[in-house]
Amino acid sequence: MPSLRERIHSYLHGDNLVSRLLSKVEAKTGVKKTYLATGSISSLGLYLIFGYGASLVCNLIGFVYPAYISIKAIESTDKQDDTIWLTYWVVYGIFSVVEFFSDIFLFWFPFYYLGKCTFLLWCMAPFSWNGSQILYNRFIRPFFLKHHQTVDGVVHDLGGHVLNTAEVVTREVLQTLTSSRSLLGREGGQQALPSSTHSKDQ
Structure with a gap:
């Protein structure tokens, strides 16, 4: 079984959105993909600890990219990717419900959003033992x-x-x-009756 480092290296040099984006930046700057990825992850981690709007950034990471990939999975003929991302959304939904109650007590914790972002990235990671697969198979599916x-x-x-x-x-x-x-019909008839009687008298 490949090590984690080998898996990350394979992903960074594979055919995916992140790899293509890093390739474009690498071509313009001359900085290797590995350094670009390491720097980006480090900067994101520091921002989630000290930056303003960390909650919004974390939610965008957990929603926007998976939503984009899920749409691509729906439009593709392969059904395996549909199952992968449906599993992610099940885990994401349960996590959101749990977070609604735990957020009241944990939002002040300085590493809360960093931990949340790490958890969501683990759940959407491009390998078979990612978080959503493990949590679904070990806890959600048996329940x-x-x-x-x-x-x-x-x-x-x-x-x-x-x-x-x-x-x-x-x-x-x-x-x-x-x-x-x-x-209303009866009241209208009663109002019309005097006027018709008056016209007869004249």
């Missing part, structure tokens, strides 16, 4: 297989209750509108 029938039953019952409630509300609204129209 889903164990409880999905119960969850399906709850969702089915909840959907039935919602439909019944919507039907009752719709029926009551229609009855209210019908009653209002009838009442």
Whole structure:
């Protein structure tokens, strides 16, 4: 099995968006890809610790690139990349829910956004043992297989209750509108009656 260093070297010199971008910068500056990648990662890490708007930068990293690659996966004929990025979005969604509660206590921690960004990069990393695959196979999938029938039953019952409630509300609204129209019709007839009687007397 290739080491982590070999995997990173293979990715930086492979056919992907990051490699093509670094190649263009390397051609213009003469600085090797490895140094460019190391410098970029170091600068990003320092900014996430000390910079302003670290939360926005971290969220953009975790959303924009995966969204772009997911669209490419949808448009491609290969279904394996669809599964890879669907797995990422499942993990990302669960992480976002957990973060909603933990952020209240951890946002002040100086390395919080650096750790969050590192976690998201690990989840989208271009190798089979990335974070999303590990977390899904070890925790999410077993939990889903164990409880999905119960969850399906709850969702089915909840959907039935919602439909019944919507039907009752719709029926009551229609009855209210019908009653209002009838009442307006009677009031209009009563208002028109004196004028017609007056015209006959004349």
